Amino acid sequence: MMSEEAGQMLVVYDDPSDQRSLSLDDTSSTEESPDETRLSLETTNDVVPYIGQRFPTHDAAYEFYSEFAKRCGFSIRRHRTEGKDGVGKGLTRRYFVCHRAGNTPIKATNETKPQRNRKSSRCGCQAYMRISKVTELGAPEWRVTGFANHHNHELLEPNQVRFLPAYRTISDTDKSRILMFAKTGISVQQMMKLMELEKCVEPGYLPFTEKDVRNLLQSFRKLDPEDESVDLLRMCRNIKEKDPNFKFEYTLDPNNRLENIAWSYASSVQAYEIFGDAVVFDTTHRLTALDMPLGIWVGVNNYGVPCFFGCTLLREENLRSLSWALKAFLGFMDGKPPQTILTDQNMCLKEAIAMEMPATKHALCIWMIVVKFPSWFNAVLGERYNEWKAEFYRLYNLESIEDFELGWRDMVNSFGLHTNRHIANLFALRTQWALPYLKRHFFAGMTTTGHSKAINSFIQRFLSAQTRLAHFVEQVAVAVDFKDQAAEQQTMQQNLQNICLKTGAPMESHAASVLTPFAFSKLQEQLVLAAHYASFQMEDGFLIRHHTKLEGGRKVYWVPQExxxxxxxxxxxxxGILCRHALRVLSTGNCFQIPDRYLPIRWRRISTHSVKLLQNSPSDHSERIQLLQSMVSSLVAESAKSKERLDLATEQVSFLVSRIRQQPLPSQGPKDIPSIHRNL
Known part of the structure; x- marks a missing residue:
């Protein structure tokens, strides 16, 4: 028989499902005796709730029951509240129940609105705690008047209960920390690892999960798009006031709302002057804050490190918007178009580039094509998919156009892909992605798999730097600055590395003193391979053939006088790196140094300031500056090999700099350039 107190508790469960699922033992409604009660805070022995237990506030009671539930393996939630003796007397009774109490009510279906159909964890559990407000001697307190700890489900283990939503909380301090991390552009996984180290907890034991962090970041993006646009423009103007060299352009629609925006930083413009010969324009991402297509211009510097050139956000990814973005980018870069540009397979972008950059060679990023192969060919080819992919890469890396087209035809026949539309489309666009058709154009090595991964990782840093749209421009600047510092460190490490000469040839040591370690390693590979080739002088040049081959080879034309x-x-x-065939001819012709024109400035050990001086200098002064730069590079490389060498070099260079500064400066003119270079 259910007690009167239990019956009263059922009254507060207005939901019929709760009435069916909740039944209480008579013992749970025992009336408490004031003489036998005590405040739970007075002793640490109160680990289990009991009838008559006292709390100063209902929040204190909730916290106590929550801690008890956590130890047992479940969580709780606030359920019904009620006032005693009618309305107006305030809150007098509260109910806390197991998180699995009650049953899930059936939702009305709406065919026009997609249903989430999330599974419910509620199973009619009867565990609960009831507290009532008692006022004695003018001091109100809360007492436990009902308690049951009977569960109709399994309780969780201690290492599982922490994953319940009730125990996954992000403190205000942690929220601030997470937002700061987001501004630097690091990933959520990296944030979690950093905070685990800071808090000295084992991996996976933070009081929140990766999903909680992602939800937190997402909550900061769910703002009014119009307000966000206004804040974004205000942010750009503020950056412009602080840095006059910051550049941005934007357009508004007829309703005066932000339509398109593009921007670039001073360091990006400076880097583009030197390394803007080959550019990747990636438009495959979207900024989730406003669900706008995001375009990023990137390149690669003389140390093989990706460098940022600019960003654009577009309302629509159509011909008009993409043309505007390209115009804005060229405006940032003083109208200088790149020699080559790599993009994804976007027909509107192809047309826009043809309109705005007619002299630029447009090619397709091979890694953006290859990433689609599983969805295109896995089901079609089945077990032969990997075999086909290996054959595709072989064809892709061929040197001869004739060999490529013959091989492609054989590949189609061998794998039965005559009617496959993706194969037909790839062949139709072959001049934009296959290496045999691109060899006459400079791409700075960005078509290789290694560079593609580095550039993609570089772009992902900006995508991670998303909290609010208004702060995105500033956050990208932070990410760019972070990447620039990392690049400087990598540059220093490369310069301090001992260079190992493998051939002993004078050409090798000369190139090592001029080129960056990244570029020299590429040239050194070719120098080593050159020794495996035979050279045959012909009437119109040289035929270079591998020593194991009896036919074929490469034609090399050499004019020693020029x-x-x-x-x-x-x-x-x-x-921009000489091939093994040309190096073999130079070696045969007793050439002990690679001609300067084949050691491009963009691959040399010089700073952006030095490159600008070289580009603006007359030819005679340029040659002298190049010679001095080579000598300085050799000095640094040799001095770094030991402490004694470094001390000697520092002493001698200090003396030399003092003597140079004593020399009078000539009047302004072309001959000032070397002195300017010295001051730099």
Whole structure:
């Protein structure tokens, strides 16, 4: 028989499902005796709620019951509240129940609105605690008047209960920390690892999960798009006031709302002057704050490190918007278009580039194509998919156009892909992605898999830096600055590395003193391979063939008097690094130094300031500056090998700098350039 107190408790459960699921033992409604009660805060022995237990506030009672529930393996939630003796007397009774109490009511279906159909954890559990407000001697307190700890479900283990939503909380301090991390552009996984280290907890034991962090960041993006746009423009103007070299352009629609915006930083414009010959324009991402397409211009510097050139946000990814973005970008860069530009397979973008950059070679990023292969060909080819992919890469890396087209035809026949629309589309666009068709154009090595991964990782840093749209421009600047500092550190580490000469040839040591370690490693590979090739002088040049081959080979044309050399493989035109065939001819012709024109400025050990001086200098002064730069690079490389060498170099260079500063400066003119370079 249910007691009167239990019956009263059922009254507060207005939901019929709760009435069916909740039944209380008679013992749970025992009336408490004031003489036998005590405040739970007076002793630490009160680990289990009991009838008559006293609390100063209902929040204190909730916290106590919550801690008890956590130890047992469940969580609680606030349920019904009621006032005693009618309305107006205030809150006099509260109920806390197990998180699995009650049953899930059936929701009305709406065919026009998609249903989430999330599974409910409620199973009619009867565990609860009831507290009532008692006022004695003018001091109100709360007493436990009902308690049951009977569960109709399994309780969780201690290492599982922490994943319940009630125990996953992010403190205000942690929220501030997470938002600060977000501004730097690091990923959520990296945030979690950093906070685990800071709090000295084992991996996975923070009081919140990755999903909680992502939800927190997402909550900061759910703002009014119009207000966000206004704040974004205000942020750009503020940055412009602080840095006059910051550049941005935007357009408004007829309703005076932000339509498109593009921006670039002073360091990006400076980097583009030197390394803007080959550019990647990635438009495959979206900024979730406003669900706008995001375009990012990036390149690669002389140390092989990705560098940022600019960003754009577009309302629509159509021909008009993309043309505007390209115009804005060229405006930032003083109208200088890149020699080559790599993009995804976007027909509107292809047309926009043809309109705005007619002299630029447009190619497709191979990694943006390859990433689609599983969805295109996995089901079609089945077990032969990996075999086909290996054949595709072989064809992609061929040097001859004729060999590529013959091989493609054989591949289609071998795998039965005559009617496959993706294969037909790839072949139709082959001049924009296959290396045999791109070899005559400079791409700074950005078509390789290694560079593609580095650039993609570089772009992901900006996508991680999303909290609010209004702060996105500033956050990208932080991410760019962070990347620039990392690049400087990588540059320093490369310069301090001992360079290992593998051939002993004078050309190798000369190149090592001029090129960056990144570029030299590429050239050194070709120098080593050059020794495996035979050279045959012909009437119109040289035929270079591998020593194991009896046919074929590459034609090399060399004019020693003018220092001009070219190869039919076009590797220098493609990467800026001389090929093994040309190096073999130079070696045969007793050439002990690589001609300066084949040691491009963009691959040399010089800063952006030095490159600008070289580009603006007359030829005679340029040669002298290049020679001095080579000598300085050799000095640094040799001095770094030991402490004694470094001390000697520091002493001698200090003396030399003092003597140079004593020399009088000539009047302004072309001959001032070397002195300017010295001051730098």
């Amino acid at each position: 220092g001009i050399i070219s190869c039919s493989c076009h590797q220098f035109e493609f990467s």
